[in-house]
Amino acid sequence: MQTVTIGPVDVSRLCMGGNPISGFSHQGDERSREMLAYYTPAQVRETLHLAESLGVNTLFARTDEHVLSLVKGYWDDGGTTPR
Numbered sequence: 001m002q003t004v005t006i007g008p009v010d011v012s013r014l015c016m017g018g019n020p021i022s023g024f025s026h027q028g029d030e031r032s033r034e035m036l037a038y039y040t041p042a043q044v045r046e047t048l049h050l051a052e053s054l055g056v057n058t059l060f061a062r063t064d065e066h067v068l069s070l071v072k073g074y075w076d077d078g079g080t081t082p083r
Contacts, residue, residue, distance in 0.1 A: 001056025011058045016051055019063020021070060041073050048074045 005009040008020075019025070021044050023036035039047070048059070057080070061067045075081050 001057075012056045014021075014056055015058040015060055016048075018059060018067055021047075022062055022064075022067060043072055044070045044080070045074045045077050048079055049077070054068060064067055 002013045004013060020035045021039045023032045023039070025031035025035055033071075059071070061071075
C-alpha cells in the first residue's frame with residue numbers, strides 16, 4: 001500500500017471512513033439502522049484487522065464514545081496502536 005508522509009506519520013493513501021461503523025448513511029434512516037446492525041463490535045474489529053492486513057493504516061471517524069470504544073476494542077484485540 002502506498003503511503004504519504006504527513007509530519008512524522010506515514011498515512012496510507014487509501015483510508016477508511018467511519019460513517020458505516022457510526023451508522024451515518026446518506027441514504028436515510030433505514031440504511032443507517034442497517035449499518036449499525038451489521039457493524040457489531042466484533043464485525044468492526046474484523047473489518048479493521050482486514051484493512052490493516054491490506055496496508056490501510058488510517059481511519060477518519062468521529063471521536064465519540066461509540067467509536068472510541070470500538071477502536072479500543074480493536075487495539076485490545078491486537079490491532080496496531082497509533083505511533
